[in-house]
Amino acid sequence: MFDIGKVNILEVIGKVVDLKPVGSEYRGLCPFHSEKEPSFFVNKEKGVYHCFGCGAKGNVITFLKEYYGYSYYEAIDYLSKEFGIEIDVYNFNKEKKVQKLIEITYNFYHNYLMSNFDLLKRVSKFKNLKLKTIKYFKIGFSNENLLSYIKNNYPDLYNEEILIKSGLFYKKENDIKCLFENRIIIPIYNKSNKVIALMGRYLGEISNSTPKYIFNKNSFSNDEKYFYNKISIKTNAKIFICEGVFDALRFFDYNLPAFAILGNTNKFDFIKHTNCDIYIAFDRDDYEKILNGNINNSLISSLIKSLIDTKLDKLHIFDYSSNKEAIEPDETPEFFVNIENYQNIYSFLSNLYEKSPLEKKIVLENFVVELYSKIGSYSKRKLFINNLSYNLRKALLGNKKAKVIDAETEIKSDILLKAITDYNDNVSVEEILSQLDEELKQIFINYLRREMTAIYENPKYKRIFELTKQKMVV
Ligand code: ZN
Numbered sequence: 371m372f373d374i375g376k377v378n379i380l381e382v383i384g385k386v387v388d389l390k391p392v393g394s395e396y397r398g399l400c401p402f403h404s405e406k407e408p409s410f411f412v413n414k415e416k417g418v419y420h421c422f423g424c425g426a427k428g429n430v431i432t433f434l435k436e437y438y439g440y441s442y443y444e445a446i447d448y449l450s451k452e453f454g455i456e457i458d459v460y461n462f463n464k465e466k467k468v469q470k471l472i473e474i475t476y477n478f479y480h481n482y483l484m485s486n487f488d489l490l491k492r493v494s495k496f497k498n499l500k501l502k503t504i505k506y507f508k509i510g511f512s513n514e515n516l517l518s519y520i521k522n523n524y525p526d527l528y529n530e531e532i533l534i535k536s537g538l539f540y541k542k543e544n545d546i547k548c549l550f551e552n553r554i555i556i557p558i559y560n561k562s563n564k565v566i567a568l569m570g571r572y573l574g575e576i577s578n579s580t581p582k583y584i585f586n587k588n589s590f591s592n593d594e595k596y597f598y599n600k601i602s603i604k605t606n607a608k609i610f611i612c613e614g615v616f617d618a619l620r621f622f623d624y625n626l627p628a629f630a631i632l633g634n635t636n637k638f639d640f641i642k643h644t645n646c647d648i649y650i651a652f653d654r655d656d657y658e659k660i661l662n663g664n665i666n667n668s669l670i671s672s673l674i675k676s677l678i679d680t681k682l683d684k685l686h687i688f689d690y691s692s693n694k695e696a697i698e699p700d701e702t703p704e705f706f707v708n709i710e711n712y713q714n715i716y717s718f719l720s721n722l723y724e725k726s727p728l729e730k731k732i733v734l735e736n737f738v739v740e741l742y743s744k745i746g747s748y749s750k751r752k753l754f755i756n757n758l759s760y761n762l763r764k765a766l767l768g769n770k771k772a773k774v775i776d777a778e779t780e781i782k783s784d785i786l787l788k789a790i791t792d793y794n795d796n797v798s799v800e801e802i803l804s805q806l807d808e809e810l811k812q813i814f815i816n817y818l819r820r821e822m823t824a825i826y827e828n829p830k831y832k833r834i835f836e837l838t839k840q841k842m843v844v
Pocket residue numbers: 400401402403410421422423424425426
């Protein structure tokens with residue numbers, strides 16, 4: 371068994387970070403985000419590191435995975451060589467074989483596609499893929515001869531356990547079958563440009579028994595599943611995040627770095643440790659989920675939730691309401707590659723709020739409360755509230771107070787309701803209205819503190835609300 375206690379974490383991290391002793395720990399400039407004052411700490415006794423700037427943390431294996439993009443077994447292999455520690459060679463060799471098998475497979479599929487002109491034409495037309503793209507990413511097409519090809523050329527890999535563990539094959543009544551049939555094959559690259567899985571897009575009629583997309587389940591690589599389009603992320607650059615692989619490939623046409631999340635936003639923590647601006651370019655139907663009050667099923671909102679704390683002012687969300695013809699990056703890329711078509715988090719939330727009917731507003735308000743609770747520091751919370759209330763005011767009221775008083779809509783009375791929660795019974799409605807504009811910033815803070823439901827149920831506020839409404843209709 372591998373004994374991690376024999377590893378000196380300072381030596382491993384010290385190769386890339388200049389560490390200086392501070393008290394019982396060591397400190398240096400964080401290798402995961404750019405900073406001028408060191409906030410990256412390493413504790414030799416505990417064998418862990420932690421960054422107070424970006425939240426990166428873990429042990430020596432996490433570090434090797436995050437910094438070099440190693441797999442678990444690659445990290446173990448590296449450490450065993452560095453520190454002369456024995457490892458479980460048996461499992462390590464199996465992982466290497468599976469990795470080799472995946473590599474052979476996508477090359478085989480790629481060569482098959484490249485040598486079949488009619489198929490190549492069909493594939494490139496189907497998803498608008500340029501020849502350059504197909505070559506660069508080694509995109510291929512499945513072929514039933516894969517198994518015999520492996521048997522004839524790589525007898526050491528032709529082993530049932532390895533074949534099944536790679537996820538590229540499965541067993542059916544004692545026969546070994548290929549997972550991919552009649553599918554465009556796209557290697558899935560991680561941020562270290564390593565292929566971690568293959569994706570197959572079915573070319574033909576889609577039915578329940580033939581899903582559009584499938585992936586091989588490689589039993590050694592379960593920690594990350596996203597597609598990176600291999601364009602390097604430089605410090606302070608932009609990263610686009612989209613739903614599907616074909617979307618990310620479209621950004622490649624414009625030489626812009628993009629990740630496809632492949633349906634799961636949870637594994638996206640590494641983005642927090644970059645200094646990049648994030649541009650969320652998910653599909654229109656996902657945005658419409660939010661508009662319809664179905665915010666908890668939306669990918670946009672779950673990505674915002676996971677990035678709000680570290681990326682508050684670096685989050686940009688595609689603006690569907692001003693770009694009516696935009697559908698998704700894959701189909702209408704010209705909209706998505708232009709960063710002027712994105713909104714910051716504040717305009718995004720305010721515009722949504724303005725567009726939502728009253729009953730859906732509550733869902734959105736709860737979402738904002740949830741976002742607020744995910745922001746760690748007081749100064750960032752303040753920034754969030756101030757910017758959001760400013761944008762809300764602009765979106766809902768315009769800049770003139772007069773508009774509030776003339777308004778008849780429920781939207782505005784809803785805002786007024788929040789305003790009056792701060793006043794007691796002996797203050798007149800006129801007074802409330804006259805102070806409204808300056809008080810709007812405060813409203814939002816108070817709103818967050820109280821939780822809206824409690825306010826609605828309070829008879830005192832209900833009465834003021836009614837009064838305010840009457841006043842507005844006059
Ligand atoms: Zn950091």
